[in-house]
Amino acid sequence: MHRQPSLRKPGTLEAYIPEDFYVGARIELHDRLFDLIKADEWTLRFMEENKDKFPMADFNKVRRKVADKIRQLPEDIKADLTKKIPASNLQCESPGISRPSSPNVAPVDNATEPVGNLLARAGLKLTQHELITLERNCGKVDSEFEDLQSLLKSMIEAK
8 A cells, every 4th residue: 555655844854743734824835835824614623622733723722822921011011902902893713714603702704803913013923723713712602701802801901
């Protein structure tokens, strides 16, 4: 039986691994660049169920990362973020990514730019997939956060 060789990262002998694949990643295969811009519901769920292989789909890991970075921000930047969050529509998923409906979650109709830019201006650079992970976990029945706004506010207000 002939086995297909694994795909290698350009210029190395290193093979691509699951952690290399996430929304927002750029992958080079056979001298072609591919930007991973979307994921369907099945793929997102698979990644969440296998978060040990897909760390950007691990809500707790992403939440800790953001909370740790927010804790390190100067108070004036935290105050600025607090002011801007209620005024923003903080939906962050990309168009075309579906998710289970929930009574507490508004329909997604815009890209990650608003919340991603808001956080980036505060020095918190997240991948598109990390933003999707945060947003997908807010508003679930078992979530303590109704929406992304309440999650971010809790992180900013935490001491």
